[in-house]
Amino acid sequence: MKKEIKIALIEDDENLRFLVSHRLQAEGYAVTEAGDGDSAEELIMAENPDIVLLDWMLPGKQGADVCKGVRERGFTNLVIMMTAKAQDVDKIDAYSFGVSDYVTKPFNMDVLVAIIENKVKFSINNEKSEVSKFGDMEHHPNTHSLLKKGRKIELTILENRILLYFLKNINKVINRDELMMVVWGYNSDVNTRTLDMHIVxxxxxxxxxxxxxxxLQTVRGVGYKFVVE
Structure with missing residues (x-):
């Protein structure tokens, strides 16, 4: 199945682009590349890749503008932003541009491959649209939004990850450690207070x-449970 997955790699550092492209092709993905923001947008619209790996800082158009541009032109597939600044990630502008997820540089190639494999498993192979409905709401994870009675509510990248995980595990008790691992990843030093703040x-x-x-109910002493009747 993986053979059919197409990844657009948008990165201006030629060495890094070569390394990432080489590794992804070795993993069996089809890779198409661009090195600046202006050609990136046209490439994405022409190729319609399943996943875009998009550098935040690019010559020409910035990564954020490329993402916003292709979203406005109707591109709905996954866009994973590559950023050197971890603190940029939860700023409001990172998600209002329609970024699906992010990875911070310098990244370990194995971690990058694991993130992509996870996306392929959950987002692409299983549920093409992945829109979840509960109550009077619809969750659109690739564009970080929630439609409530037809009104659009923006989610941050982390809120999006949390909600997505709950919607994959409806009515199951999820402990805090598991949730933190899913949301912040491998070597996270985030404390439970931060998680609770995002839940609030x-x-x-x-x-x-x-x-x-x-x-989104609290299970005392354990974690949380997303209850849908």
């Missing part, structure tokens, strides 16, 4: 009464 923010977006949540 997410509740404000999805619950009628965030203080008495209907969906």
């Amino acid at each position: 923010r997410l509740r404000k977006k999805i619950e009628e009464n965030p203080d008495r949540p209907q969906y």
